[in-house]
Amino acid sequence: MPELPEVETVKRGLDKLIVGKKVLSVSHDWPKSFPNVQSEVDEFLVGAIINRISRRGKALIIDLSTNYSLVIHLKMTGQLVYVGAERFGAGHPNDSLISELPDSSTRVTFVFTDKSHLFFNDQRKFGYVKLVPTPHVLELDFFQRLGPEPLVDSFTSKEFAKRLQKRKNTSIKAALLDQSVLAGVGNIYADEALFGAGVHPARRVGSLQKPQLERLHEALIEVLAEAIEKGGSTDRNYRDAEGKKGSYLTFAKVFRREGEPCMSDSTLILKTRVAGRGTHYCPTCQKPPRGFRA
DNA sequence: CACTTGACCTGTCCGC
DNA sequence: TGCGGACAGGTCAAGT
Numbered sequence: 001m002p003e004l005p006e007v008e009t010v011k012r013g014l015d016k017l018i019v020g021k022k023v024l025s026v027s028h029d030w031p032k033s034f035p036n037v038q039s040e041v042d043e044f045l046v047g048a049i050i051n052r053i054s055r056r057g058k059a060l061i062i063d064l065s066t067n068y069s070l071v072i073h074l075k076m077t078g079q080l081v082y083v084g085a086e087r088f089g090a091g092h093p094n095d096s097l098i099s100e101l102p103d104s105s106t107r108v109t110f111v112f113t114d115k116s117h118l119f120f121n122d123q124r125k126f127g128y129v130k131l132v133p134t135p136h137v138l139e140l141d142f143f144q145r146l147g148p149e150p151l152v153d154s155f156t157s158k159e160f161a162k163r164l165q166k167r168k169n170t171s172i173k174a175a176l177l178d179q180s181v182l183a184g185v186g187n188i189y190a191d192e193a194l195f196g197a198g199v200h201p202a203r204r205v206g207s208l209q210k211p212q213l214e215r216l217h218e219a220l221i222e223v224l225a226e227a228i229e230k231g232g233s234t235d236r237n238y239r240d241a242e243g244k245k246g247s248y249l250t251f252a253k254v255f256r257r258e259g260e261p262c263m264s265d266s267t268l269i270l271k272t273r274v275a276g277r278g279t280h281y282c283p284t285c286q287k288p289p290r291g292f293r294a
Numbered sequence: 295c296a297c298t299t300g301a302c303c304t305g306t307c308c309g310c
Numbered sequence: 311t312g313c314g315g316a317c318a319g320g321t322c323a324a325g326t
Binding site for chain 3: 296297298299300301302304305306307308309310
């Protein structure tokens with residue numbers, strides 16, 4: 001479940017690993033994972049040089065020298081793992097997960113001219129890699145709908161409150177998961193930020209007072225920034241560009257911690273369902289709204 | 295328009 | 311042990 005911190009971690013890894021490389025060949029076997037036709041691949045991807053990597057929300061954008069870009073969404077189980085050329089030479093020692101690739105979840109394989117590889121793995125096939133003319137990337141519906149990046153200065157508490165206006169009658173958790181309110185938050189960081197702010201996930205957006213919104217705004221930024229520092233969260237599938245797990249869940253205060261004592265007051269963490277998602281919270285730090293039953 | 299639910303997929307876990 | 315079904319949760323389409 002790559003969210004903003006995981007995608008940012010992959011982005012930073014790819015910055016170091018593949019920028020400047022030239023694409024030698026590309027193979028793919030699942031149309032939804034790579035919807036472009038072969039002629040586009042031949043013309044705009046094979047032979048292209050990787051110019052620049054960026055992230056917007058949970059999506060990665062890889063700009064190529066052909067004025068095309070690869071738009072990549074990892075959705076639930078996607079991975080982008082780089083494997084250096086030495087692994088494909090003779091007699092090189094095996095190295096953990098990387099020695100297993102490609103595997104049964106590999107959907108797309110990029111080979112660079114120096115023989116290094118980039119694998120797009122995606123067990124559940126929800127994610128995609130698509131080749132789009134660079135000038136049209138941000139015109140894609142996905143990007144058009146996206147709200148602001150939470151980690152830029154212009155994302156103020158005031159901007160946050162304004163964005164929440166159109167979601168007044170839903171739960172705050174559903175609003176945080178709505179990518180048009182802000183970009184990049186998913187199930188893990190929604191729960192963590194709500195705990196950090198002491199706000200119950202089922203609270204109606206319209207019922208929150210300004211100080212609570214300010215605390216939530218602050219908690220969102222804090223949680224996302226700390227998660228990037230820890231290399232993101234690995235629940236099961238997530239890996240960074242070098243095939244390594246993120247360590248944030250070791251530090252998570254509520255996510256996947258049902259039945260454990262709250263770090264703040266030792267009340268047992270509960271798990272319920274809000275906005276159709278598994279939702280974790282401390283019932284005393286995050287006072288449930290009237291009428292809420294777990 | 296606001297909001298919720300189901301579909302897209304597959305691996306894992308739980309109960310029988 | 312085997313097997314069906316629930317579950318995991320990001321986004322879009324379709325529903326109320």
